[in-house]
């Protein structure tokens with residue numbers, strides 16, 4: 001594949017195999033060091049978020065809690081955050097209450113998931129979303145909620161932080177990439193909040209992303225990290 005050197009003051013065309021994607025390399029003309037990617041992004045505003053849900057199926061289950069924090073210029077902006085419970089149509093099982101700490105009582109006066117998602121979409125604005133295991137889980141809940149309620153929607157770019165972990169630790173079978181694996185490998189201090197409450201998981205993930213992006217020397221636009229898209233309500 002052929003790409004243009006991402007250094008704005010260099011017009012070199014570079015060619016390399018697809019297997020270079022996600023790996024650090026240097027332009028042979030200008031020496032600029034970068035992570036090989038088919039696209040280069042300039043936006044530096046991200047949103048790290050996490051959902052708690054009534055179960056694992058994006059089509060049958062609903063989210064019951066969302067927490068998010070802005071991430072800009074390589075750092076978490078703790079004061080710029082979003083949090084809400086959401087009131088699902090189905091009963092929250094005792095298993096889910098045990099796992100997340102979220103009870104039916106907690107969500108009794110909350111807005112419906114699709115209403116919360118509209119608020120979240122306005123707050124997130126044009127930021128790119130980051131969630132841990134987002135490709136397989138969180139992004140699917142966002143998209144399914146928009147479709148089920150036929151919300152006018154827009155496509156948003158998303159990063160699954162598991163891909164950042166794989167860039168750092170490799171994707172050899174048996175290498176775990178859960179938030180708990182990251183926490184112990186990166187020696188992150190425990191969150192003061194409850195784990196598996198979206199706020200606690202976002203706090204931990206924010207610090208994990210900061211640390212991984214600094215170890216990988218990623219730029220502030222996370223260039224070189226795979227992206228996917230999901231839907232968010234528009235307006």
Ligand SMILES: [Zn+2]
Pocket residue numbers: 005006007010011012027028029030031032
């Ligand atoms: Zn160059």
